[in-house]
Amino acid sequence: MRVDIVTIFPQFFDVLDISLLGKARANGIVDLRVHDLRDATHDRHRTVDDTPYGGGAGMVMRPEPWGETLDGILGAGGASVALGDASTPGDASTDDLASTASDAPTACDASTPLIVFPSPAGNVFTQKTARRYAQEEHIVFGCGRYEGIDQRVFDWAGTRARVELVSLGDYVLNGGEVAVMAMIEAFGRLIPGVVGNPDSLVEESHEGGLLEYPSYTKPAQWRGYDVPDILLSGHHANIAKWRHEQQVERTKRIRPDLYEAWAAAQD
Numbered sequence: 001m002r003v004d005i006v007t008i009f010p011q012f013f014d015v016l017d018i019s020l021l022g023k024a025r026a027n028g029i030v031d032l033r034v035h036d037l038r039d040a041t042h043d044r045h046r047t048v049d050d051t052p053y054g055g056g057a058g059m060v061m062r063p064e065p066w067g068e069t070l071d072g073i074l075g076a077g078g079a080s081v082a083l084g085d086a087s088t089p090g091d092a093s094t095d096d097l098a099s100t101a102s103d104a105p106t107a108c109d110a111s112t113p114l115i116v117f118p119s120p121a122g123n124v125f126t127q128k129t130a131r132r133y134a135q136e137e138h139i140v141f142g143c144g145r146y147e148g149i150d151q152r153v154f155d156w157a158g159t160r161a162r163v164e165l166v167s168l169g170d171y172v173l174n175g176g177e178v179a180v181m182a183m184i185e186a187f188g189r190l191i192p193g194v195v196g197n198p199d200s201l202v203e204e205s206h207e208g209g210l211l212e213y214p215s216y217t218k219p220a221q222w223r224g225y226d227v228p229d230i231l232l233s234g235h236h237a238n239i240a241k242w243r244h245e246q247q248v249e250r251t252k253r254i255r256p257d258l259y260e261a262w263a264a265a266q267d
């Protein structure tokens, strides 16, 4: 899988060189490239924002740097480019080059890259979204800042790729970088080969639509608290039954919305 991130704070993603994703990058499972939006500006101050048409407080991200950066990532479609054309700018590899041939991918073709913009105005990102993203061949994340990105960037990008605005929740961040980090972790761990033991991905919150059961480890007694006897019984069928009951009870108590959806799906 290839992942591109467009941001004005590229160093923010240096942390992705460590931990699980660091290993996935090192062994080629994930090809992660970070692009500094300011590299696509051409004025002395490397300006990426400007005042909003129609007035109002705050600034809006200018469309030109986004268009130029996304062209570099998607392949500057429109002019058919011979594979391996030396004039191809940036780090576009041969599989990035867009073609104007009749077989040129359409925006909705699943083989076109997916461009994801974190946004308070997006669809909510869930474990289901993470599972879907883990199956993608190429995802481009666009990190907005300020009051947002000029709407024409989303409109134009939608003619070149599948575009999704995605929210992590009903709150506003200063920029998309933190949201992208969270999403990369959420789907990255689902990519085969990234997590050592795939079994550890199964019994966790939100996988079966239920929250996970409580976990315990040694010592058996700690500050007057005991581990539930069932977990020390060695009776695996009863343990599994108790754990499922804990999941249902916890989900019903903490997330009645999820419980209702799960219960409806049991019929």
Ligand SMILES: COc1cccc(COC(=O)c2cn[nH]c2)c1
Pocket: 117, 118, 119, 120, 143, 144, 145, 146, 147, 148, 149, 166, 167, 168, 169, 170, 171, 172, 173, 174, 175, 176, 177, 179
């Ligand atoms: C696209 O334009 C903007 C503008 C400002 C901030 C952001 C970052 O996203 C969020 O704030 C967010 C994502 N999920 N919940 C909140 C994007």
